[in-house]
Amino acid sequence: MQLFTFFAIFGLALAETGIDGWLRYAPLPSSISWPSVPKHIVVLNTTKTSPVYTAGLELQRGIQSILGQDCHLSNGKPDESIIVGTLDAYVATYGNLTQAVDLKEDGYWLSTENNVVQIIGQNERGALYGAVEYLSMLAQANFSSVAYASNPDAPIRWVNQWDNLDGSIERGYGGASIFFANGTIVNDLTRVAEYARLLASVGINAIVINNVNANASILSPQNIDGVGRIADTMRPYGVQIGLSLYFASPTSGVQGQANLTTFDPLDSSVIAWWGNVTDQIYERIPDMAGYLVKANSEGQPGPITYNRTLSQGANLFAKALQPHGGRVLFRAFVYNQLNESDWRADRANAAVDFFKPLDGQFDDNVVVQIKYGPIDFQVREPASPLFANLFHTNTAIELEVTQEYLGQQTHLVYLPPLWDTVLGFDMRIDNETSLVRDIIAGRTFNRSSGGYAAVVNVGTNQTWLGSHLSMSNFYAYGRLAWNPAEDTTKIHEDWTRLTFGLDQNVVDTITNMAIESWPAYENYSGNLGIQTLTDILYTHFGPDPQSQDNNGWGQWTRADHTTIGMDRTVSNGTGYAGTYPPEIAAMYENIEMTPDNLLLWFHHVNYTQKLKSGKTVIQHFYDAHYAGADTAQTFAPQWQSLEGKIDSQRFDEQLYRLKYQAGHSLVWRDAIVDFYHNISGIADEHGRVGNHPYRIEAEDMTLNGYKTYAVSPFETASNYHAVVTSDNSTTGSVSTTLHFKSGTYDVGVNFYDMYGGVSKYEMLINNKTIATWAGDSEDYLGHTPSIYLDGHSARRTTFTDIAVKEGDILEIVGTPNGIEPAPLDYVVFLPKGVID
Secondary structure (H helix, E strand, O other): OHHHHHHHHHOOOOOOOOOOOOOOOOOOOOOOOOOOOOOEEEEOOOOOOOHHHHHHHHHHHHHHHHHOOOOEEEOOOOOOEEEEEEHHHHHHHHOOOOOOOOOOOOOEEEEOOOOOEEEEEOOHHHHHHHHHHHHHHHHOOOOOOOEEEEOOOOOEEEEEOOEOOOOOEOOOOOOOOOOEEOOEEOOOOHHHHHHHHHHHHOOOOEEEOOOOOOOHHHHOHHHHHHHHHHHHHHHHHOOEEEEEEOOOHHHOOOOOOOOOOOOOOOOHHHHHHHHHHHHHHHHHOOOOOEEEEOOOOOOOOOHHHHOOOHHHHHHHHHHHHHHHOOEEEEEOOOOOOOOOOOOOOOHHHHHHHHHHHHOOOOOOOEEEEEEOOOOOOOOOOOOOHHHHOOOOOEEEEEEEOOOOOOOOOOOOOOOHHHHHHHHOOEOOHHHOOOEHHHHHOOOOOOOOOEEEEEEOOOOOOOOOOOOOOOHHHHHHHHHHHHOOOOOHHHHHHHHHHHHHOOOHHHHHHHHHHHHHHHHHHHHHHOOOOOOOOEOOOOOOOOEOHHHHOOOOOOOOOOOOOOEEOOOOOOOOOOOHHHHOOHHHHHHHHOOOOOOHHHHHHHOOEEOOOEOOOOOEHHHHHHHHHHHHHHHHHHHHHHHHOOEOOEOHHHHHHHHHHHHHHHHHHHHHHHHHHHHHHHHHOOOOOOOOOOOOOOEEEHHHOEEEOEEEEEOOOHHHOHHHEEEEEOOOOOOEEEEEEOOOOOEEEEEEEEEEOOOOOOOEEEEEEOOEEEEEEEOOHHHOOOOOOOOOOOOOOEEEEEEEEEEEOOOOEEEEEEEOEOOEOOOEEEEEEEEOOOOO
């Protein structure tokens, strides 16, 4: 007890890996007093596979850890006990609750009144949800007397893993798959159980375990049995299993299944094939949630291959699932490559074009899964108009916890405020309030099903997602899927208390960073609705505005020397604005009514177009990119202010990422402003763009064993050039005489950290080593790497408080390794308080 008191008083913390996420159940500080909590837990189900039994164990574990109090599981009297079970079991044991309780599927009743804690679920997993909510209160030192019912907003609250059978994860930034390896299911499912616990704790009721770009061999008898083992592991947490399907599986020669010559959804042999496979799955997994299908998109086969409709394709699976009570989530992410020379071509129109004519033709157990915006998880998009065009079809929104275009878990970006712009958007159907969250829940059109799906890239990394702070997006997704009207700042505060402790300074600081992060990322990556100006052809990570245009993928900016933006008006453009209900269509059609933050999404304008702020488009670009990068510079210092209040392992691991983000945000800023300055020829009113008085370009230094290299895309290098060693086996150096005033500086070095080698660097002043580093981010960061000198591999490392004198000799020695030729871009000497 003395040891506990010591740590509680002085705020010290033992190292943590992040494996427990927000379920750490950290002991409450000794400075907090709390009322008596019942010492008996009455579990109204003793079947060990039941979520009710799991709830009892979780309560026992949590109370012991949080309060240091042992609780005994029993089936005895309710007096001074914690009672957990289903409503039916409670009524059968004790009679009716004293209050009338209206519980929907998965809902729960929680009461802490009169020395008895009642945790009563509408079903078994509802009881588990209530138990975790009670523990969340205790872990946050909330001992309020409460009595309330909580019901989920929608029945579907799924996550989609993009795991491949070989163990890789598409857009996976948190390690390899916890489900698959070498073409089959892993033997050790310990992490799967831990994952199910996390999912259940935020109300997620189903998981699709494999990639939407599916492999037919998931349907082999051996793998069906392996999936059954996963289902068995997750069942005690109330998490059901779903599978992504490869539409052409009947022709793929799946081991153990019949091989057909067609996958036509109306062919009787194909119908029988899917019926047989589905029966096999349900024989092994009676409570399987259903299927997820990606068809006729990005090269995937589908019903259109046979001139069948997408609804006929979806109904093929729906009919196979119907006898078993399963659902098919059919992705609306269907589009074709387009010709950019066609002014009216627009990928954003694809979802409405494909699916609106099919409204009412989908079976009742089909749910059309719609990305939040019409393109692809961009930093800001208008809410997909498809939500307002399917009156007779169940719909679900597809979000992405995986930060694919949004920093790939190496940049702090708290996503719920972005999601909230869509969930709370009013489509004004029939000139009446029609919030997207009400549409997907089924309320607006009186639909029987609907809800939420999120792509989550959980992997074997101890932090689950690769970043401690990115876990807030995972937690918040579950909270918003349960209650989409909940305040996203409050959600983050709760997550911070559960993850990092109750210190108010910790809560305020980390939450402040989170709330600032999405606006900052939008500012330095792409604003005014232009989309995320990342590379769309390669890694989706770093800056590359050139990649947006001159291709068939349709994420165009239509930027030229005088104008920028997509004209999506009905009068002169692609007609996309007209796919919304009339009130919204009129707003987006009119440039004066269109919000500035979506101006370039809907309108093609001159760079000199004035915004409502009075700024021109190009000046806004310059100002926003500088402002966003400036904000990113504050994250590491804010985090460092918490040293000693967060355990050293998580503190150091996250600090590394925040310092990386600070440097990479400058790479982003410079690349975007340089590109648009180059293409438009319009100067920055403040003289910042292209003006860097504290920089020394590597190619302007004396080169020994180095040579100048023209970087592509040009804007991802300062002055368009870098230097690389003359060959990949010889150490090189660059040197110069410093002409800065004598003083103390923060010294930044911009270099390229390519995949396929770990170059080493040494920086010397007057032949004295002052810093060393390595190009080893592939060992610490999980983002998609690059083998090129580009905006993905570009980064900055900074060394503080370096004393120099005018006339000193600066030298950097680079030792190449593998394919990485120790690339250098520039060095910058910054006086205190100056941002380059």
